[in-house]
Amino acid sequence: MSDAMHAPLVAQNIAVRSWQRARTLDSRYLIAFLITLVLVVAQLRYHMVGGYSRLALALGVCVATELVLSWFDRGKVANLLSAYVSGISLTLLTKPQGGALWPFVLGGFLAISSKYVVQYRGNHLWNPTNFAICALLLAAPSRVSVLSHQFGNDLTTNIVIWAFGLVIAARVGVLHITLTYLVSFLVLNGIRAAALGQAVLPELAPITGPMYQLFLFFMITDPRTVVRGRQRQIAVAVTIAVAEMLIRLGSDQGWPFPTAFNAAPPLMALALVGPVAKWIDLRRQR
Amino acid sequence: MLHRPRPVARRLIIAVPFLAALLLAMRYDRGPTGSAADAGRPGFTLRDATAEAGIRFVHQRPTFDPKISGVEPHVAALGASVSVTDFDSDGWPDLYFTNSRFGAPNALYRNRGDGTFADVAVSAGLADLNRPGDGVSMGAVWGDIDNDGREDVLVYRYGTLALFRNVDGHRFEDITAQAGLRRWMNSNSAIWLDYDRDGLLDLYVTAYFRDIDLWHLTSTRIMHDSFEFASNGGKNLLFRNLGGGRFADVTDKLGVGSTRWALAAASADFNGDGWPDIYLANDYGPEELYLNDQGKRFVLTAAGLESESKSGMSVTLGDAFNRGRLDAFVTNISERGYLFQNNNLRLNQMNEGGRFRNVAEGPIADAGWAWGAQFGDLNNDGANELFVANGFISADKDKSYWYAMSKVAGANGQFFEDAARWPPFGNASLSGYERSRVYINRGAAGWVDVAARVGVTDLYDGRAVALADLTNRGAVDVIVANQNQPAVLYRDAPDSANHWIAFHLIGTRSNRSAIGAEVVIESGDLRQRRVVDGGSGFASQNDRRPHFGLGQREWVDRVVIHWPSGAKQILARPEIDRIVTVKEPDR
Numbered sequence: 001m002s003d004a005m006h007a008p009l010v011a012q013n014i015a016v017r018s019w020q021r022a023r024t025l026d027s028r029y030l031i032a033f034l035i036t037l038v039l040v041v042a043q044l045r046y047h048m049v050g051g052y053s054r055l056a057l058a059l060g061v062c063v064a065t066e067l068v069l070s071w072f073d074r075g076k077v078a079n080l081l082s083a084y085v086s087g088i089s090l091t092l093l094t095k096p097q098g099g100a101l102w103p104f105v106l107g108g109f110l111a112i113s114s115k116y117v118v119q120y121r122g123n124h125l126w127n128p129t130n131f132a133i134c135a136l137l138l139a140a141p142s143r144v145s146v147l148s149h150q151f152g153n154d155l156t157t158n159i160v161i162w163a164f165g166l167v168i169a170a171r172v173g174v175l176h177i178t179l180t181y182l183v184s185f186l187v188l189n190g191i192r193a194a195a196l197g198q199a200v201l202p203e204l205a206p207i208t209g210p211m212y213q214l215f216l217f218f219m220i221t222d223p224r225t226v227v228r229g230r231q232r233q234i235a236v237a238v239t240i241a242v243a244e245m246l247i248r249l250g251s252d253q254g255w256p257f258p259t260a261f262n263a264a265p266p267l268m269a270l271a272l273v274g275p276v277a278k279w280i281d282l283r284r285q286r
Numbered sequence: 287m288l289h290r291p292r293p294v295a296r297r298l299i300i301a302v303p304f305l306a307a308l309l310l311a312m313r314y315d316r317g318p319t320g321s322a323a324d325a326g327r328p329g330f331t332l333r334d335a336t337a338e339a340g341i342r343f344v345h346q347r348p349t350f351d352p353k354i355s356g357v358e359p360h361v362a363a364l365g366a367s368v369s370v371t372d373f374d375s376d377g378w379p380d381l382y383f384t385n386s387r388f389g390a391p392n393a394l395y396r397n398r399g400d401g402t403f404a405d406v407a408v409s410a411g412l413a414d415l416n417r418p419g420d421g422v423s424m425g426a427v428w429g430d431i432d433n434d435g436r437e438d439v440l441v442y443r444y445g446t447l448a449l450f451r452n453v454d455g456h457r458f459e460d461i462t463a464q465a466g467l468r469r470w471m472n473s474n475s476a477i478w479l480d481y482d483r484d485g486l487l488d489l490y491v492t493a494y495f496r497d498i499d500l501w502h503l504t505s506t507r508i509m510h511d512s513f514e515f516a517s518n519g520g521k522n523l524l525f526r527n528l529g530g531g532r533f534a535d536v537t538d539k540l541g542v543g544s545t546r547w548a549l550a551a552a553s554a555d556f557n558g559d560g561w562p563d564i565y566l567a568n569d570y571g572p573e574e575l576y577l578n579d580q581g582k583r584f585v586l587t588a589a590g591l592e593s594e595s596k597s598g599m600s601v602t603l604g605d606a607f608n609r610g611r612l613d614a615f616v617t618n619i620s621e622r623g624y625l626f627q628n629n630n631l632r633l634n635q636m637n638e639g640g641r642f643r644n645v646a647e648g649p650i651a652d653a654g655w656a657w658g659a660q661f662g663d664l665n666n667d668g669a670n671e672l673f674v675a676n677g678f679i680s681a682d683k684d685k686s687y688w689y690a691m692s693k694v695a696g697a698n699g700q701f702f703e704d705a706a707r708w709p710p711f712g713n714a715s716l717s718g719y720e721r722s723r724v725y726i727n728r729g730a731a732g733w734v735d736v737a738a739r740v741g742v743t744d745l746y747d748g749r750a751v752a753l754a755d756l757t758n759r760g761a762v763d764v765i766v767a768n769q770n771q772p773a774v775l776y777r778d779a780p781d782s783a784n785h786w787i788a789f790h791l792i793g794t795r796s797n798r799s800a801i802g803a804e805v806v807i808e809s810g811d812l813r814q815r816r817v818v819d820g821g822s823g824f825a826s827q828n829d830r831r832p833h834f835g836l837g838q839r840e841w842v843d844r845v846v847i848h849w850p851s852g853a854k855q856i857l858a859r860p861e862i863d864r865i866v867t868v869k870e871p872d873r
Contacts, residue, residue: 046514047593073296097626098651102314106307113304117297139308140315141623153512153699201701202693202709209696251689259623262689 027172027223028081034168035088035218038161042092042210046151049091054104058094059087061108069116082128082224086111089129089218093211094136095145103144107132118275121282125275127222134271137260146264147211158208165217174221180234181220182207184241192245196252203248215266225274227281236277244269328726328736329665329784332764332776334744339756339775340402341395346387347770348422348444351503356710359679361500362386364474365444366749366767367425367825371437372397373410374455379754379829381765382407383773384423384441388416392423392441401757411458412439412450418501421445421470425750425825429478429487432531433798442473442491444500451531465533470497472520477821478801479553479562480850481540482581486527487797487820490564492548493520506706510547511699514595516570518703519547542584546571550600552822554612555804557636560852562802567598567616573630575642590641596627600824604661604670605815606631607729610806612815614642617656617674617824621717624688629656629674650674650725650733655717658751658824662762664724664740666784666835668812672725672733675748675766675824679711680718687714719745722766746771754829760786760863762833767825785836787862791818794870795851802850805832809842831865 039055042048049055062083070078087108096103111132115124118131136144151157169175185207193203206212220226220240227236247265250257261268291299345366350358365386370379378397385392391413395403407413416422421443428437436452447467450458462468472495478487497520498508510516521543525533537543546568553562561578568574573591576584596618606613611634618627628651632642653659654676661670679687690709694702701707722742725733737743746768756763761778768774780786787807791800801820806813816832836842845857849870860866 047595050594069300073293073300095626097620098628099647100314103311106311109307110304110311113300113307117301117304119297135308136311137623139311142315144311145621145624145626153514153697153702155698155700158698198709199707201707202690202697205697205701206693208698208701211696254685263624263692 028079030168030171031218032081032084034164035085037164038210038213039088039092041157041161042151045157048151050095051099053101054094055088055091057101058090058104058108059084061105062087062090062112065109065112069113073116083112085218086128086132089214090132093129093133093147093214095147097143097145100143103136103140107136110135120279121285123224123278123282125225125278126271127219127225127274130219130267130270130274133264134260134267137264137267138258141259146267147214151210161210161213165213169217169221172221172223174223174226174233176230177221177226177233177237178216180237181216181241184238185244188241188245189248192249192252196249198252211264212266215270219267220270220274225278227277232281236273239277240266240269240273243273328740329667329781330740331779332664332724332741333779334741334774335401335777336773336775338401340404341381341773341775343383343393343395343405343773345383345767345770345773346385346390348386348388350500353503353506354500354508354705357509357705357708359681359711360716361705363679363747363769364494364749364825365422365424366769366771366773367423368750368752368765368767368773369426369428369821369827370752370754370765370829371428371439371827372830373428373437373439373452375436378758379756381752381754382412382426382428382439383767384425384825385416386422386424388418388422390416392416392426397756406456410456411460412441415441415443415448420448424474425476427476427478427821427827428799429801429820430798431487431527433485433793435798437799440467440476440489442471442476444472444495446470447473447491461531465531466535467525467533469523470499471523472497472500475548475550475821475825477551477553477564478797478799479564479820480797480802481524481562481578481584482526483561483851484527485793485795485797485851486529487799487801488527489525489533490522490542490551490553491525492522492551492566493545494547494549494569496520507704509703509705509708510570511703513570513695515572516547516699517545519545521545522548522551522566540584541586542576544568544574544586546574549598550822550824552601552603552614553802553820554603554817555802555848556612556634557640560848562850565601565603565614567601569597569599571595571598573598573601573616587640589636590643591632594630594644596630599656600658602660602823603817606633606661606670606727608669608812608814609633610813610815612804612817615659615661615672617653617659619655619717620652621655621688624692626652629653648732649723649735653723654720656723657749658766658826660751660753660764660823660826660828662753662764663786663833663835664762664764664778664780665726666760666780666786666837668809668814668835668837668839669727669729671727672723673751673753673764674723674725675751675768676722677718677720677745677747679714679716680745680747681715682713683715683719685712685714687711687716690714691716718747721745722748742776744774746774749824750826751823752826752828755788755831755833755865758865760788760833780835783838785839785862786834787836787842787860788831788833788865789845789847790831790865790867791847792867792869793849793851794872795853796849796870799830800849800870801830804848806846806848807834807842808844808846809836809839812836812839836862
């Protein structure tokens, strides 16, 4: 056989081997890859980070906190991938007033330390980034807001991130959570809009925004804070979607929520429902 | 081996800094916005003198095609403008306000010289400019286009441009058609500049919406297609003054036809090459700097501006820290809990690194939904203050559109480009009832908001801000045009112990209005630069007479005037505490 005939076969073998190797990768590396992809796209194309000092601080504080607290609490240093994902998510999601850097310091510390403080049976209950963002939005709404950049409201970027996100969610085994939430969001908010006599499309439009991408691929599907069992995971995803719909309903009606609820309904819904579901799940372990 | 506490104890130990971090965040929220500066004694007051001055102008907003009634409060939220001129050449600055409802008159307030004004717009022929078929006024810029010693005026509208020649200091004639300027542009700003240094004022007009007729829409797909990088707005146009009252569109030849939803423009020689450049504040996108290549073309230059996409509402120029450079202050949108875009104070470092560096921190970064802003030495201490008007839509205090806006902003651009898809505004407010900011300059220590202390407490929806010494007494009065609300004149009362100097420049080789001339004064340790304003801020134009506070300094060592023609004139030890008239040398 000539070299020319060999070439396609060799390439095919490399591709197959790469895919097989990817399948055996620790899922946390895939998640880290995805958040890195989002970060790179967001910064190179849309300058979303808002200054590398923010990224350095959030990452640095998350990693340092994880190093110190894991050693202090468990006597050994934990895998730092979770801190890495939290640091990048915080950088992307946190938008401070002026050039303030303290939200990245406090946010990073709150995110990681929440894992060690708020535990039940050795498990943390909140997704760290979700906890930190919600805590900052509730504690300091005059100084911190949530992601305002929107990937340029650009369809192509949306497609790229959704495509990678869905593939990786499938690989990590949480695609059913993502899709359940997605479908629930569309159905529930469609019904809400119809019930209130509102146009449906504006109510469904937010799902295409980057805040939801970070929420769907890095928070609601966080392997450490989801409940066990596919059916229960689906039930929790639906419950979070219902909670979000109720928050949005309240916002529509002008209920006197803290601004955090109006500005970040899915994050607040997860912060409310997620820990309760996890706690119930852990209680059942007995 | 190190003894490790029990698990519960370990958790409790970690909980201490955890709770401290939460409390610290709450404390930051309630504490003052980070500035090390102490306001101290502001050294001036601003008194509302609108009524006693006889200014009774109330802006009226436009109405548009019912097809976009759902977002009309948003689309119709612009148009209140104010520009300063001395149209009758009597040495007293006059004021021109634009209105934006069909049939509602614009107002030309002639300064009587005794602190009061009389509206002479009707007799001057500048009142009835808001008519079906022509559009509604959004602002005006004044400049002597034919160098006859009388300032002419361009009114930009959501509609056709309108150019008026000042006939005799009392009456104006419409020369738009002869000038070749009868173009439909949905514009919110225009500036005069002499880009080719031929002694004739050229015209740069920015466009917001595309050149659609907002009263007869064929499609509701009229909005921006991105909140960050929209480029589907109207095309800015540059018109070269050919002389004889005629203008030619040279936009494409000069390469300045941005379509980035520009809301404001300003011009100065930022890189010191002697040619006036153009700085744009764009809504839904990054700012743009067009550097003038010797009058032959403009080059869009990154200059560090491309890295921040915000919602530029206005741009004003001033020497923020007395470096002898013109820096740019660009206003943006901030709303508690939803959005902190933060204003930009960009230090001009074009000569060192070819860049502007954003140093806005603390109070000046967040002025709410900020609109027009101007640098001016309100206390005559030798450092610029900043006056910032703000507030977008003040309607029902109990209803906010921000939640609805958050749904739209997160969507794909194809969605919200269609105005019909936006949630209807109804009677909701959107960043309404905000108070203007007056920032006092404490140099390296930062800026401090002293608005309430100096007497600025109104909650109007401010748009245009213009500064002028209306009584020729060495004080910088502030005039604010408010959207759908009364205009306000704040009379400045600076510290009487401080000295000042101002200049009335008369161009000979340069345009007679001296627009674009840059004046640098040197007085001991003080060095400061100002430019004669051809339009800046948002829909506004300042007094053409550059004013400098001197503090306790009792003389000025040297004044350097860089005329638009390229001529450089030096004055030694001019008299202070007066307006010095300077004529450009013939050679």
